[in-house]
Amino acid sequence: MASHPAKSTAPLEYAPYDDATQSLRQIPRYPRSFTRNPSQPLIRRPLTLSERTGPADLARRLPVDRMDLSRPDAGTARVAGQLIHVAGRVLDEDGAPLAGAMIELWQANASGKYIHEMDRHEAPVDPNFTGWGRLVTGAEGEYEFITIKPGAYPVGESDWWWRPPHIHFSIFGVSWMQRYVTQMFFPGEALNETDLLYNGVPDPEARQRITFQLQPTKVGIPNLLRYRQDFVMRGKRATPAVD
Amino acid sequence: MSQRTWVPSPYGTIGPFFLKPLVDGCDDLTQWNGKKARGQQIVLTGRVVEEGNAPVLNSIVELWQADAGGVFPHPLDPRAAEADPGFFGWGRARTDREGRFQFRTILPGGSREENGVARCPHINVMVLAIGVTRRLVTTAFFSDTPESVDDPALNCVPANARSRLFAVRDAALDSGATPVYRFDIVLRGDHETPFFLD
């Protein structure tokens, strides 16, 4: 995919996130959220150049273009799992596309296993599946990639909690303020009902924004299920003050 | 005239499994594009701890800072053309079993806003971890005389907590000619790090 350098000439205004549209900071039955989030109020400070700038051109710094996680190398066999295609756009709060935004994604394999030293789940490793990718959005903020649907996995520190299938995302917009990390869920998964993180976003409408939308199915090469979701990054274009 | 507003998507925790290839090679800010960054090289290290002073292993710390001349390599900085071509300004590291992170970078210069307001030398810092459902943002300041620093962000912090935002030179840790600065991040508890509204 062609790389579009981040267009970051227009300054953006950044209002603090509206808590009603976000995850709780402390989620009942999720112990770590109680020991790792500040007890003191967050401090409001004026935004300066330091926060309004940021690593907008990370594609120059980090390797990008892993579009097809299901095929480690061209010509080799696909990794095991349900093939899916995920697409969408990265937008700002004006609905304007963010060209050149960097998207990092990582996920478990079809058996719910990550290639990570801290993953103790005894599920099969798929040696061909690295489970990560890094992309840059196109001129209309669009992104797409092919992968396999990740499996569910148990949370080691708990005696009941299974994470539903999800894909992790980390996105860089045009500034330090426009930095976003989340997990995207699949629609209709029974485990979504009991997941502490999914339901840690109390507003059902907001939860829809972290749920992939299944697209109408089609049969034909390549045969894969298609999902869509847009990411809305914080930030609106600054408008001149009117007296 | 009202314009439709799109609502920012909900944040989520980074979880335990941010993969190694996404972190590797991001902790050295002292060179870029085959060029060495100008200015004083430093090591910035510290521990991320949670309530009870327990180490937070496997958290992700990211930095964003100006170059030695106080310029941000970004089109919004009017001085961007003067930015050090050997400096990219962004870094990422993972904390180890002791909760320790470490970067090699350069001492940032102070920067100036177009309205003349000066920022004292500082590095923007954010933390992502299991249990941290929304990123935590803070700032590490650098000064030999913290009491006399006049910085618009620091001035918003309660006076009795300001010292926690200064990276401390630790001569005992100096590695050869490179000075080591310590910046511990207390997510919650006694001596909690002040975090900024995001």
Ligand SMILES: [Fe+3]
């Ligand atoms: Fe996960």
